[in-house]
Amino acid sequence: MKKIxxxxxxxxxxxxFEDICQVPRPSKKEDRIIDFLMEFGKRHNLQTKRDKIGNxxxxxxxxxxxxxxxxxxxxxxxxxxxxxxxxxxxxFDKDPIIPLIDNGWVKAKGTTLGADDGIGMAAEMALxxxxxxxxxxxECLFTVDEETGLSGAFALQSGFFNGEILLNxxxxxxxxxxxxCAGGIDTLATIEYTKEDVPNxxxxxxxxxxGLLGGHSGDEINKGRGNSNKILNRFLWxxxxxxxxxxxxxxxxxxxxxxxxxAYAIITLPSEFKENVRVDLNIYASEMEEVxxxxxxxxxxxxxxxxxxxxxxDEESSSNLMDAIYACPxxxxxxxxxxxxxxxxxxxxxSVKFSDDNKIQITTSQxxxxxxxxxxxxxxxxxxxxxxxxxIVHSDGYPGWAPNPSSEILTVAVxxxxxxxxxxxxxxxIHAGLECGLFLEKYPNMDMISFGPTLRxxxxxxxxxxxxxxxxxxxxxxxILKNAPVK
Numbered sequence: 084m085k086k087i088x089x090x091x092x093x094x095x096x097x098x099x100f101e102d103i104c105q106v107p108r109p110s111k112k113e114d115r116i117i118d119f120l121m122e123f124g125k126r127h128n129l130q131t132k133r134d135k136i137g138n139x140x141x142x143x144x145x146x147x148x149x150x151x152x153x154x155x156x157x158x159x160x161x162x163x164x165x166x167x168x169x170x171x172x173x174x175f176d177k178d179p180i181i182p183l184i185d186n187g188w189v190k191a192k193g194t195t196l197g198a199d200d201g202i203g204m205a206a207e208m209a210l211x212x213x214x215x216x217x218x219x220x221x222e223c224l225f226t227v228d229e230e231t232g233l234s235g236a237f238a239l240q241s242g243f244f245n246g247e248i249l250l251n252x253x254x255x256x257x258x259x260x261x262x263x264c265a266g267g268i269d270t271l272a273t274i275e276y277t278k279e280d281v282p283n284x285x286x287x288x289x290x291x292x293x294g295l296l297g298g299h300s301g302d303e304i305n306k307g308r309g310n311s312n313k314i315l316n317r318f319l320w321x322x323x324x325x326x327x328x329x330x331x332x333x334x335x336x337x338x339x340x341x342x343x344x345x346a347y348a349i350i351t352l353p354s355e356f357k358e359n360v361r362v363d364l365n366i367y368a369s370e371m372e373e374v375x376x377x378x379x380x381x382x383x384x385x386x387x388x389x390x391x392x393x394x395x396x397d398e399e400s401s402s403n404l405m406d407a408i409y410a411c412p413x414x415x416x417x418x419x420x421x422x423x424x425x426x427x428x429x430x431x432x433x434s435v436k437f438s439d440d441n442k443i444q445i446t447t448s449q450x451x452x453x454x455x456x457x458x459x460x461x462x463x464x465x466x467x468x469x470x471x472x473x474x475i476v477h478s479d480g481y482p483g484w485a486p487n488p489s490s491e492i493l494t495v496a497v498x499x500x501x502x503x504x505x506x507x508x509x510x511x512x513i514h515a516g517l518e519c520g521l522f523l524e525k526y527p528n529m530d531m532i533s534f535g536p537t538l539r540x541x542x543x544x545x546x547x548x549x550x551x552x553x554x555x556x557x558x559x560x561x562x563i564l565k566n567a568p569v570k
Contacts, residue, residue, distance in 0.1 A: 088182060088189065091550055093557045095213070100205035104180040104197065110162040110231040112176060113137055120161070120225055127212055136238040137227040143211050145219045152219025152567045156246035157210065159203025159253055160229030160518065164338055164542045167194040169293070169345065171544070188539075190547040198548040199541040200229070203252030206560060218564040222246050229253075229518060230340065233481050236521035248492045248567065249526075250560070251519055251533035255302060255541060256509075257552035260496050261533040262487060263512030264519060265301065265426075265450040266457050268480030269339050270464045272407065272445040272473035276400035281391055282329065285351035288360065289389040290315065292335075294381035297344030297543040300431035300448055301515025304342070305415050307378045311335050311346035312435050314384070316408040318367050319348055322360060323405060328352045330401045331392035336434030339448040340516075341542035343434060349392055361386060396443075399472075404443055407471035408435065411447065416460050419452060426514040428456045430464055445473065450514060452483055482520035484531070486512055491568050492530050499562040504555065534559070 088097040108116040117137050124131030124141040133139045139161070145152060165175035171193030181192040190196055207223040210216060222244045226235035254261050281287070292311040296303075312335040322328045328350045335346025352360060368384040375382050395401075411432050419427040428451040436444050447464050451457035457480065465475040487493070493510065500508040519531050536552040539545075 087184060092554055093209070095209035096202070096205045096553060096557055099208040100198070100201055101182060103201045103204055104182055107176055107178065108161055108163055108197070109165045109175050110228050113162055113227045116161045117227070123208065124211070129211055134238070134240060134243055136235055138235045138239060138243070139225040140244055141211055141223045143221050143223075146217050149217055149219045151569050153248055153570050154220040154222060154246040155564065155567055156222045156224055156244050156249040157207050158224040158226065158249055158251050158518070159200040159207060160226045160235065161204060162228055162230050163197035163199065163201065164195050164230050164341065166337060166341065166542060166544055168544045185547070187550055188547040189550060191544070194544055195542065196546040196548065198538050198546060199255065200253045202536060202548060202553065206252055206557065216561055216564070219567050221564070226518060231338065233516070233518060233521060236518035237481075239522070239525055241525045247528070247530060249519070249522060249529050249531040250492070250563070251517055251531060252535055253517060254513065254533045254535040255538040257535070257537045257549070257555055259509040259511060259534070260493065260500070261513045261517070262490060262493055262510060263452070264484045264517040264533075265452050265514045266454060266481055266483035266520060267448060267450045267516045268457055268461045269478040270447045270449060270461050270468070271476045271478070272447070272468040274400055274404055274407065274443040274445070274471070274473045276396035276441055276443060278394040278441065279397055281351050281395055284354050285329065286354045286357055287331070287349060287351045287389050287391050288386050289347060289349050290318065290364070291345070291347045291385045292382070293345050293385075294383040295344040295379050296540065296545065297342045298540050299515060299542045300340045300342050300429070300433065301450055301513065302541070304429045304431065304514065305426045308342055309375050309379045309382060310413050310432055311343045312408055312432055313413055314371060315346040315348055316405055318364070318384070319350065320405045320409050321367070322350070322352065322363065323402070325363075326352045326356045326360070329395035329398070330404065331395045332437055333404065333435050333443070334437065336446070338542065339431070339433045339446050341433065342431060344543060346435070349389060351392070351395055400443070403471040403473070407445060407468050407473055408432070410467050410471070411445070411464060412467070417456070422512060425512060427452050428460050429514065430460050450516065452512060452514070454483065481516060482524065484517060484520040484523065487530070490530050490532065492563070493532050495566055495568065496532055496534065496559070496563050499566060500559055503558055503562055
């Protein structure tokens with residue numbers, strides 16, 4: 084296959100990024116990318132090791148004259164979010180990602196690109212194989228399962244690396260340096276149902292909500308984007324009040340950290356209302372297009388007749404499901420009083436799934452910079468779902484990363500950016516979760532910052548990375564390494 088990114092600059096990063104795209108790497112299925120990294124390290128005669136869970140560390144000595152600099156750990160995660168458009172045929176367990184160049188951006192053909200965090204991996208690989216870049220001792224850490232459970236960071240053992248400074252290469256806004264992040268927790272609700280025969284005299288329809296932007300539930304939660312589960316459920320709830328519908332299936336969203344873009348339901352209702360429901364759909368679709376015309380201009384709501392389902396769920400469970408989704412909060416809960424313009428606490432109604440064992444699982448995810456508020460919003464969501472007779476389980480959650488404005492490496496990074504580009508970088512916290520908070524639990528004296536090139540629409544098939552900012556990110560990274568603090 085022709086390498087289409089080969090002529091982009093900096094070529095050393097894009098070369099490795101395109102190589103990474105050829106290796107399937109879904110979360111919790113990282114065996115192939117682990118093998119790829121281990122073989123890479125050994126092929127280049129670099130000290131290479133992995134731990135029990137699959138985290139990989141590749142180390143490189145200082146270049147001549149830089150031995151007195153502090154050891155720096157460069158860190159990225161090797162897994163990627165696997166989302167695709169409905170019409171796209173792609174098996175993330177087997178098929179390579181197909182990158183495309185589009186008007187100054189790199190994106191993928193109908194799928195997530197995996198620049199989150201493949202571009203960080205590529206930068207580390209380029210550093211490890213360089214022969215003309217000045218740097219002190221470096222350790223390149225590649226972690227597993229950042230996207231679905233942070234299990235690589237959770238399982239990281241003290242002493243796996245030796246560095247005193249960590250550069251997390253998993254941020255998405257060039258020109259911004261991050262010194263803190265939100266903590267998070269998941270709230271999972273299960274509604275059990277009984278299968279029943281489709282009532283006599285009912286006809287069946289499928290209702291789809293498509294075309295939403297979706298995106299990262301941390302970075303994009305404050306952008307007013309639509310939630311396909313909420314939009315679909317609002318219509319179902321209205322139909323139920325008017326006609327007494329029966330639900331055969333409700334599927335929407337996928338990952339806990341992605342705002343759901345698509346959802347569909349198969350329902351039945353009395354045949355006498357066949358024309359009414361089509362009129363209702365046209366009215367509702369028109370209303371929603373008006374509501375979302377600015378933030379979701381491609382929203383599409385459709386209805387079509389479908390084959391009779393093999394069963395519908397019992398009426399009580401059906402009502403509980405619709406009430407739970409309608410009442411469950413989604414979006415920004417509060418803004419930060421410490422950092423104006425930054426989200427403090429939010430919740431994402433991520434997915435609704437029917438399982439084969441007569442259960443419906445509703446997955447939600449909460450984030451906050453304030454630990455007590457993280458648990459507060461999780462309990463609020465849990466209480467809401469409990470009132471719909473759902474069984475609730477909260478995950479263990481993960482810690483936030485408290486900002487350190489006096490950070491030594493932050494001073495180096497800010498001075499470097501001003502010298503290179505003539506402007507001050509933005510220094511702030513991020514509402515998305517990063518692995519840094521977990522690193523601090525194992526390495527409490529670690530000095531850390533996070534930065535990266537500009538990515539947009541991550542965790543969705545519209546994910547893209549700005550080509551120009553990759554060059555700026557690379558120059559900034561190299562200058563930081565060259566001017567790192569001395570031991």
